Amino acid sequence: MSPEERLASLGIELPEAPAPLGSYVAAVTSGNLVFLSGMLPLSMGKLARTGKLGDSLTVEEGAGLARLAAINALAVLKAETGSLEKVKRCVRVCGYIASTPEFTQQPAVLNGASDLIAEVFGEIGRHARAAVGVSVLPLDSPVEVEFVFEVETD
Amino acid sequence: MSPEERLASLGIELPEAPAPLGSYVAAVTSGNLVFLSGMLPLSMGKLARTGKLGDSLTVEEGAGLARLAAINALAVLKAETGSLEKVKRCVRVCGYIASTPEFTQQPAVLNGASDLIAEVFGEIGRHARAAVGVSVLPLDSPVEVEFVFEVETD
């Protein structure tokens, strides 16, 4: 199955690639690496939730939001490359998790993104990763996730 | 206009490339990517301000400091490459914004850096970007900004 077919089999329809929040772009390709801007858990162009882990959100809710950020990332990646079949590897994922000072389950939250990438891309979806707890994120988003993908170049 | 001419037309004179604060260097070139160390808003080799957004600094002051960090970045980049005309693309900008837990306008702060890069480089200055709120930064700096540039190799 192609990544697009796997998305369909998961019942996921990619949204429109989200618009940047400032004077930048959603993706830059340099050589065969695609760097994505920090992705937020947007739904219909709006944050699905606000708040912090350890406070108003459970780990499961956080993981769902990380998954949503990853879906937005795939929408941007497809807009940048034309097709997810161009992906040769998911290289790096960095997840910033808005956390109270006592919340330490950032990896379980970020798994929401990592697991989706693995479901869609299989073996080439396995990536290097950092999960970090931060005090606050843009628009009070609970999560923000950066991605670097390696793609085929023409 | 060359990037150096655009800087001059903006009335910006690049400072000396700032010295690192520890056992590392300000820039590393690998292939045609230049990775810069986290840039602080230094003026005459000292932090222009300390403190956090949401507390002692306004969004406008924060954006000015992000712009100053970007000016320091261009000084480092020029020292590394010899000329800003070598730049083919600004690839990635990651802005860490020291924030109180309630401050959520990190993108507006980081625009100070992004806008300067766009003014100096035009279309090739458009970059992927992440803006993150963090609890505290080195020397109590309000902002720290990482950059990756793609450059011509000889």
Next chain:
Amino acid sequence: MSPEERLASLGIELPEAPAPLGSYVAAVTSGNLVFLSGMLPLSMGKLARTGKLGDSLTVEEGAGLARLAAINALAVLKAETGSLEKVKRCVRVCGYIASTPEFTQQPAVLNGASDLIAEVFGEIGRHARAAVGVSVLPLDSPVEVEFVFEVETD
């Protein structure tokens, strides 16, 4: 001396490459860059310490933990490349330091990692770097360090 010989002369025996905490891998090679996952200060597969800088840990203890994270990174890098002699450059180090809002000596903490890399690799160990204070890290780890290395490709 080879990097492995320098490690031996420092009395450092590389541990087993630490297992990832989630659905990802410890290292990904893309072209001649190796991206490592965020490294924690693991000893015998467990965190050597928990807590935050500015609270329960001194700067010296934090630097020791950053050094330990770097030792784990070298174990992962060796497992990925086969030999540390494949390393052509340490490109980027990003240190996330769990900090109270008043603690501002993140660079001194991260020097524990940077200094080890310099001791093991000499001139090619000099890297671009960012040190950031964050509110909390996975498992309450005091430090987490990301690395990018450039390596020889066959």
